[in-house]
Amino acid sequence: MGEAQRLREFGVEEGATVEVLHRAGLLGRGALACRIGRMTVAMRHAHGDAIHVRTDPAATPETAVASSSAPSSAHPSAQAITAS
Amino acid sequence: MTAQPLVALVGNPNAGKSALFNALTGARQKLGNYPGVTVERKSGRLALEDGRPVELVDLPGTYSLTPTSPDEEVTRDVILGKQRGERLPDALVLVVDASNLENHLRFVLEVLDLGLPAVVALNMVDLAARDGLELSPEALSEALGVPVVSTVAVRKRGLDHLLHELTGLIDGGAVPVRPSTGDMSFAERRAKARDLARIAIVGETPSRRLTQAVDRVALHPILGPLLLLGLLFLMFQAVYAWSEAPIAMIEGWAEELGDLATALTPEGYLRSFLVDGVINGVGSVVVFLPQILILFFFILMLEATGYMTRAAFLMDGLMAKVGLSGRAFIPLLSSFACAVPGIMATRSISDPKDRLTTILIAPLMTCSARLPVYAVIIGAFIPARSVGYGVGLQGLVLFALYVGGIVGAMLVALVLRRTVAKGQSAGLLMEMPKYQWPRWQDIALGLWQRAMIFLKRAGTIIFVSTIILWALLSFPKPPAGSDVSPVGYSAAGRIATVLNVVMEPIGFNRDISLALIPAMAAREVAVSALATTYSIDAGDDEEKLEQSLGERLKNNWSLPTALAFLVWFVFAPQCISTIAVTRRETNGWKWPAFMVGYLFAIAYVAAGITYWTAVAAGL
Numbered sequence: 001m002g003e004a005q006r007l008r009e010f011g012v013e014e015g016a017t018v019e020v021l022h023r024a025g026l027l028g029r030g031a032l033a034c035r036i037g038r039m040t041v042a043m044r045h046a047h048g049d050a051i052h053v054r055t056d057p058a059a060t061p062e063t064a065v066a067s068s069s070a071p072s073s074a075h076p077s078a079q080a081i082t083a084s
Numbered sequence: 085m086t087a088q089p090l091v092a093l094v095g096n097p098n099a100g101k102s103a104l105f106n107a108l109t110g111a112r113q114k115l116g117n118y119p120g121v122t123v124e125r126k127s128g129r130l131a132l133e134d135g136r137p138v139e140l141v142d143l144p145g146t147y148s149l150t151p152t153s154p155d156e157e158v159t160r161d162v163i164l165g166k167q168r169g170e171r172l173p174d175a176l177v178l179v180v181d182a183s184n185l186e187n188h189l190r191f192v193l194e195v196l197d198l199g200l201p202a203v204v205a206l207n208m209v210d211l212a213a214r215d216g217l218e219l220s221p222e223a224l225s226e227a228l229g230v231p232v233v234s235t236v237a238v239r240k241r242g243l244d245h246l247l248h249e250l251t252g253l254i255d256g257g258a259v260p261v262r263p264s265t266g267d268m269s270f271a272e273r274r275a276k277a278r279d280l281a282r283i284a285i286v287g288e289t290p291s292r293r294l295t296q297a298v299d300r301v302a303l304h305p306i307l308g309p310l311l312l313l314g315l316l317f318l319m320f321q322a323v324y325a326w327s328e329a330p331i332a333m334i335e336g337w338a339e340e341l342g343d344l345a346t347a348l349t350p351e352g353y354l355r356s357f358l359v360d361g362v363i364n365g366v367g368s369v370v371v372f373l374p375q376i377l378i379l380f381f382f383i384l385m386l387e388a389t390g391y392m393t394r395a396a397f398l399m400d401g402l403m404a405k406v407g408l409s410g411r412a413f414i415p416l417l418s419s420f421a422c423a424v425p426g427i428m429a430t431r432s433i434s435d436p437k438d439r440l441t442t443i444l445i446a447p448l449m450t451c452s453a454r455l456p457v458y459a460v461i462i463g464a465f466i467p468a469r470s471v472g473y474g475v476g477l478q479g480l481v482l483f484a485l486y487v488g489g490i491v492g493a494m495l496v497a498l499v500l501r502r503t504v505a506k507g508q509s510a511g512l513l514m515e516m517p518k519y520q521w522p523r524w525q526d527i528a529l530g531l532w533q534r535a536m537i538f539l540k541r542a543g544t545i546i547f548v549s550t551i552i553l554w555a556l557l558s559f560p561k562p563p564a565g566s567d568v569s570p571v572g573y574s575a576a577g578r579i580a581t582v583l584n585v586v587m588e589p590i591g592f593n594r595d596i597s598l599a600l601i602p603a604m605a606a607r608e609v610a611v612s613a614l615a616t617t618y619s620i621d622a623g624d625d626e627e628k629l630e631q632s633l634g635e636r637l638k639n640n641w642s643l644p645t646a647l648a649f650l651v652w653f654v655f656a657p658q659c660i661s662t663i664a665v666t667r668r669e670t671n672g673w674k675w676p677a678f679m680v681g682y683l684f685a686i687a688y689v690a691a692g693i694t695y696w697t698a699v700a701a702g703l
Contacts, residue, residue, distance in 0.1 A: 009148055
């Protein structure tokens with residue numbers, strides 16, 4: 001509820017590019033630091049899992065972005081849709 | 085009601101609102117509370133171009149007008165004119181991060197629809213320029229239909245221009261007609277914001293992004309935690325290393341003052357009251373002002389530079405293991421300064437169970453009021469030698485006490501989340517702002533406010549409790565020829581003797597039991613209480629009078645007792661303000677009572693284990 005709204009406020013929406021910048025934690029799954037638009041957002045994997053992403057073939061492995069099942073733009077930039 | 089116009093600062097978190105507020109109001113700030121809710125109201129006075137005074141209020145940061153926390157609700161209600169105890173603002177300053185226009189403009193559009201006169205402050209344009217963004221406030225102003233001003237709050241740039249525009253708004257001068265975005269949906273507004281950003285950004289050159297470069301180290305899975313640990317370690321070493329000279333200076337003043345009072349007053353109650361009670365008692369606490377300021381300096385710096393959210397990011401994995409969110413790390417870290425603002429900062433945690441757990445463990449973070457207690461005991465019982473590599477043993481013990489509190493808090497959280505505060509683990513979801521070098525005036529202002537709060541406490545709570553304790557310790561006087569010590573014969577001594585029945589098994593002596601009573605008011609009172617006790621106990625004994633508090637403690641306590649006393653203070657809820665703020669934040673006596681109960685129980689057991697172990701080890 002509130003979290004899906006917050007993700008949208010952070011700019012996670014269909015067609016947005018999401019880039020995983022950092023992963024915290026040596027053991028297990030720590031938090032993720034993602035670049036969304038011009039913003040860096042810290043989130044947990046649960047949030048990351050709720051964002052449907054399509055990997056950008058043009059990107060380096062580190063800038064792995066992913067997208068929804070319905071790519072709309074000609075440029076293979078990543079898209080994201082928040083799950084609500 | 086004042087006739088002064090009201091101007092509200094509105095914006096997303098991390099837009100630099102507070103820095104702008106500081107820059108506009110300087111030190112003329114008033115902190116208060118909105119009636120009925122536990123949200124802080126921060127206001128200040130601002131002079132318009134022609135000198136007319138205006139009240140400026142800094143509203144809590146929010147991402148939209150659909151609130152997810154009590155803070156955000158206040159922001160919405162104030163600008164809708166629905167907030168109790170607040171009048172509808174005459175004008176708004178919409179603070180926007182110049183390097184994140186797409187996001188912040190969406191909120192600006194939402195607020196502008198309410199129709200209040202507004203000016204947009206395009207803040208932190210220097211950081212945007214650093215990122216290679218070239219902006220046109222004029223173009224944005226034209227598209228938005230409201231004045232737009234470039235500002236750099238931390239460098240005080242653009243403030244005159246902002247004041248000029250505000251003066252125009254207050255005078256109700258040309259309020260331009262602007263295109264309404266009336267019934268736009270979230271997505272439509274967002275698209276519109278993106279269009280507006282495209283209009284405002286007239287040039288963009290890819291540049292080396294400082295923040296990303298720093299984050300590569302600061303958020304590195306191995307280097308990041310090491311850096312955080314190193315910073316915290318440096319912080320606690322600095323508390324000792326940097327404070328020596330100023331402490332010696334304050335001690336010198338207290339001594340001179342004591343000599344002066346001794347010279348000016350006749351032998352008797354008045355002299356005992358002034359020298360033993362007031363100067364010795366209050367002086368022994370004021371002496372810790374340098375250490376408290378050093379600690380606050382580090383915390384304010386970590387906050388202002390933007391590192392604090394990185395720390396939360398790094399700690400989230402660990403926090404998740406005990407059922408907390410990384411968000412809880414920020415209130416908990418502020419609790420190192422004082423649990424009261426720490427507990428108030430938990431308002432940013434939206435999950436109620438998550439928040440309750442954070443409130444309940446916040447007193448376990450070693451607050452600055454414990455420092456005087458730790459410093460006196462460590463100074464007296466732990467030798468000031470190096471354990472190698474420039475690391476002092478005293479600093480190491482202090483560090484261990486802090487770690488003890490943290491480990492205790494984690495264990496308690498683990499238990500609470502499985503029992504009384506059971507619930508879904510709420511996540512970490514937060515924006516990480518760009519790194520920024522803070523304005524030293526902002527840091528100085530923060531330190532000044534902290535110093536004043538501390539000195540006020542020393543002047544009131546500590547002063548009063550010291551005086552009461554002095555009276556209880558001084559009367560009744562033992563009859564001449566009695567072999568009972570003056571303290572033992574006094575009213576306080578008798579109360580402590582009773583209490584001591586409970587405290588003796590964990591190694592506490594009567595003097596400690598005595599100090600624990602007034603220390604309920606505030607932890608640091610324990611130090612002044614001990615100082616007063618031993619000062620009166622010394623009586624006219626010249627040799628004893630020459631001794632410092634540390635020397636007196638060393639003569640009266642064993643090492644296991646001192647260690648047990650330290651451990652007691654890691655856990656014991658010796659602070660009325662914390663209990664009061666917990667009651668306010670949890671709306672009742674149930675949780676503060678629970679908190680006090682569990683903390684005393686842990687303190688007793690932990691101090692006992694420490695004492696018995698130390699005795700068994702032959703210390």
